[in-house]
Amino acid sequence: MGGAVAKAVVDGVLTGGVYALMAAGLTLIFGVMDIINIAQGILVVLGAYLSYVLSQDLGIGLFLGLLITIPSLFVIGVAVEWAFMRRLQERERTALSILVTYGVAIVIEGILELIFGPNYVQLRAWYVNQSFHVLGFYLPYIYVFGFALAVFLLGVLYLILYRSRFGRSVRASLQDRAAARLVGVNVERVSTITFGIGIAVTAAGGMVFGATNAFNANSGYDLISRLLTIVILGGLGSIGGALGAAVFMTVIEGLVAVLWSPVWATLVFYAALVLVLVIKPVGIFGQRAARAQ
Amino acid sequence: MEEPWQQERRARGAWAAGVAALLAIAIAFPWVFTNPTTTSIGVFTLIYMAAATAWNSFAGYSGYIPLGHAVFFGSGAYTLVIAAQDLHIRGGYTVFALVPLAGAVAVAVAVPFGLVALRTRRHTFVVITIAIFFIFQLMAFNLGITQGSSGIPAPTPTWPAATFNDRFYYVALAILVVAAAFSWGIRRSRFGLQLLAIRDDEDRALSLGVRVSRVKLTAFALSALPVGMVGAVWAYFIGQVYPQFAFDPLFDISVALMAFLGGLGTVSGPLLGALILEPLQQYFTLQFSSNALYLVVYGALFLVVILLLPRGIIPTVRDRVASWRERRSGSTALASGPDAAGGVLSSEMAGGGVAGAAGGGAVSPPGPSGPAVRRG
Numbered sequence: 001m002g003g004a005v006a007k008a009v010v011d012g013v014l015t016g017g018v019y020a021l022m023a024a025g026l027t028l029i030f031g032v033m034d035i036i037n038i039a040q041g042i043l044v045v046l047g048a049y050l051s052y053v054l055s056q057d058l059g060i061g062l063f064l065g066l067l068i069t070i071p072s073l074f075v076i077g078v079a080v081e082w083a084f085m086r087r088l089q090e091r092e093r094t095a096l097s098i099l100v101t102y103g104v105a106i107v108i109e110g111i112l113e114l115i116f117g118p119n120y121v122q123l124r125a126w127y128v129n130q131s132f133h134v135l136g137f138y139l140p141y142i143y144v145f146g147f148a149l150a151v152f153l154l155g156v157l158y159l160i161l162y163r164s165r166f167g168r169s170v171r172a173s174l175q176d177r178a179a180a181r182l183v184g185v186n187v188e189r190v191s192t193i194t195f196g197i198g199i200a201v202t203a204a205g206g207m208v209f210g211a212t213n214a215f216n217a218n219s220g221y222d223l224i225s226r227l228l229t230i231v232i233l234g235g236l237g238s239i240g241g242a243l244g245a246a247v248f249m250t251v252i253e254g255l256v257a258v259l260w261s262p263v264w265a266t267l268v269f270y271a272a273l274v275l276v277l278v279i280k281p282v283g284i285f286g287q288r289a290a291r292a293q
Numbered sequence: 294m295e296e297p298w299q300q301e302r303r304a305r306g307a308w309a310a311g312v313a314a315l316l317a318i319a320i321a322f323p324w325v326f327t328n329p330t331t332t333s334i335g336v337f338t339l340i341y342m343a344a345a346t347a348w349n350s351f352a353g354y355s356g357y358i359p360l361g362h363a364v365f366f367g368s369g370a371y372t373l374v375i376a377a378q379d380l381h382i383r384g385g386y387t388v389f390a391l392v393p394l395a396g397a398v399a400v401a402v403a404v405p406f407g408l409v410a411l412r413t414r415r416h417t418f419v420v421i422t423i424a425i426f427f428i429f430q431l432m433a434f435n436l437g438i439t440q441g442s443s444g445i446p447a448p449t450p451t452w453p454a455a456t457f458n459d460r461f462y463y464v465a466l467a468i469l470v471v472a473a474a475f476s477w478g479i480r481r482s483r484f485g486l487q488l489l490a491i492r493d494d495e496d497r498a499l500s501l502g503v504r505v506s507r508v509k510l511t512a513f514a515l516s517a518l519p520v521g522m523v524g525a526v527w528a529y530f531i532g533q534v535y536p537q538f539a540f541d542p543l544f545d546i547s548v549a550l551m552a553f554l555g556g557l558g559t560v561s562g563p564l565l566g567a568l569i570l571e572p573l574q575q576y577f578t579l580q581f582s583s584n585a586l587y588l589v590v591y592g593a594l595f596l597v598v599i600l601l602l603p604r605g606i607i608p609t610v611r612d613r614v615a616s617w618r619e620r621r622s623g624s625t626a627l628a629s630g631p632d633a634a635g636g637v638l639s640s641e642m643a644g645g646g647v648a649g650a651a652g653g654g655a656v657s658p659p660g661p662s663g664p665a666v667r668r669g
Contacts, residue, residue, distance in 0.1 A: 030416075094415060094416050095419075096599065096603060098358065098360075098419055099550065099553060099595075100596060100600075103550075103593075103596045103599065104592070104596065105592075106546075106589075106592030107588070107592035107596070109592075110588030110592060111585075113584070114583075114586065221542050225427050228424070229420070232420045232421070236417070266431055267428055267431045267435075270424040270428045270431075271428060274409055274424060274428070277412065277421055278412065
């Protein structure tokens with residue numbers, strides 16, 4: 001039992017890191033642009049399928065393939081921003097963004113299902129199949145590698161946001177779009193690039209997700225509902241909050257799966273959100289009332 | 294030159310005649326198009342028209358966008374099949390007697406749902422409704438009462454195949470009429486004005502004395518009623534209820550898209566939106582038997598519409614007509630021009646709106662035909 005609990009906690013922390021990466025993109029996009037990107041879930045699946053094609057058909061390793069998939073999704077993100085997001089009117093922006101990105105998600109889901117069919121697939125590599133022994137249980141290498149990747153990319157994201165001129169513009173836009181514009185930040189360009197970055201992280205998230213789960217074109221729904229739960233709990237627009245909430249939620253889910261039943265673990269995931277919001281409507285880590293508007 | 298009240302009476306007469314004509318067409322439809330494939334599309338379309346209208350009677354007027362009404366649809370569907378099973382109802386018209394029960398259960402579910410979700414606003418509200426939706430879907434998969442993923446069969450009616458669909462068609466039509474009447478009545482009522490005030494500025498509405506929590510919860514629970522009822526009709530029509538189809542995330546988004554396409558917050562918009570989108574979906578399913586292709590076309594169409602007509606068909610067309618009239622008749626049409634308050638709040642409502650006092654209605658002339666605010 002003790003071993004199982006330890007495994008649940010370790011698993012939770014490791015997968016939480018990957019969810020944190022995907023959620024960071026979502027919350028970053030919201031913070032800068034006031035847009036909730038419902039397509040984030042299906043884009044993770046798209047990232048997983050890209051890795052799948054690269055590794056199955058071209059024999060490119062999963063991690064090496066990220067050098068192709070991350071830029072690809074960045075370009076897709078920029079294209080989506082250019083085609084749809086910047087055309088949304090300021091009024092009703094958030095509500096419309098939910099619907100537009102849902103529309104984008106539906107189109108991508110349909111295309112993926114047309115190409116790959118309804119069967120579940122999973123990414124394969126030696127580190128997906130092999131495990132090592134730690135604390136009395138076996139852990140597949142991919143969990144550790146995926147966590148390391150997530151930490152690395154979150155570090156890169158941190159450096160971009162807090163140690164670069166561009167990052168300063170992003171943070172300025174995050175705090176106040178109008179004021180940022182007044183002091184000379186090109187908010188439109190910042191938005192486009194932020195959207196690209198927020199979506200580019202799904203390539204890495206998708207690769208790890210696809211290696212640890214069997215997936216098909218419909219997997220996006222489950223993913224987006226988890227990611228939304230995480231970013232709301234963390235307080236929308238707060239990257240640190242998203243990290244904390246991601247680990248918190250996956251650990252809770254893992255513990256419930258072990259101590260009670262895997263069937264109810266996912267339910268507890270959402271029930272935790274409802275409970276937290278009843279007690280504290282701004283989320284665990286949220287400071288302000290998700291923008292007074 | 295006609296007096297304003299004459300104009301309005303004439304407009305109201307034309308409007309009533311139009312509604313009667315549409316209703317007559319809807320009633321005559323299964324007699325003219327007897328092909329079961331066509332009437333089955335008709336049943337689905339009516340179900341979605343009722344659901345979209347009900348959804349809009351909360352979302353469109355209050356400005357809250359819930360993406361969890363599939364919870365009420367699924368609750369209604371499961372209520373019908375479980376009750377029919379427990380009461381040993383074997384088919385026939387008796388099953389339809391369970392439809393109001395399904396609506397009542399949906400309302401009973403909506404009250405605690407609303408109590409939790411309506412504590413939050415805007416995007417947090419959207420997300421929490423999605424989360425609650427997934428809780429219900431998971432429960433439907435895992436609770437004993439719903440019999441998991443194998444689903445529950447509905448009673449099998451023994452009606453002749455040629456007119457099989459017609460019973461469902463008329464029951465769905467009846468629910469639709471009730472839902473549309475609800476939506477229209479709310480829109481014209483004091484209660485509806487309170488909802489619109491909440492949409493425009495909730496804090497201001499509160500400070501002006503609107504009991505926002507109670508109004509929001511009432512509207513939310515009311516909007517669940519027709520959705521639960523059509524869910525029950527759907528279950529009986531389909532014949533077997535599975536968790537993933539009764540609690541379907543696409544249902545949530547479909548009703549929202551229909552309302553947005555037609556015009557959020559208008560009475561006729563969701564009806565028009567559903568009338569366009571649902572037959573399209575059914576056609577694709579039948580013609581290509583490919584859900585994937587449908588998703589691509591549906592999503593693309595939706596994106597095009599929302600970019601070209603972000604406010605929906607009805608408000609856009611209404612504005613075009615208004616500005617055309619204005620150009621034709623000059624300054625006399627000032628009062629009925631596109632209202633300065635913007636959005637889908639039409640000018641006559643803005644005149645009586647609690648928070649919309651500065652809207653277009655402010656310039657309309659007072660008198661017997663003034664801003665048409667009829668309470669109740």
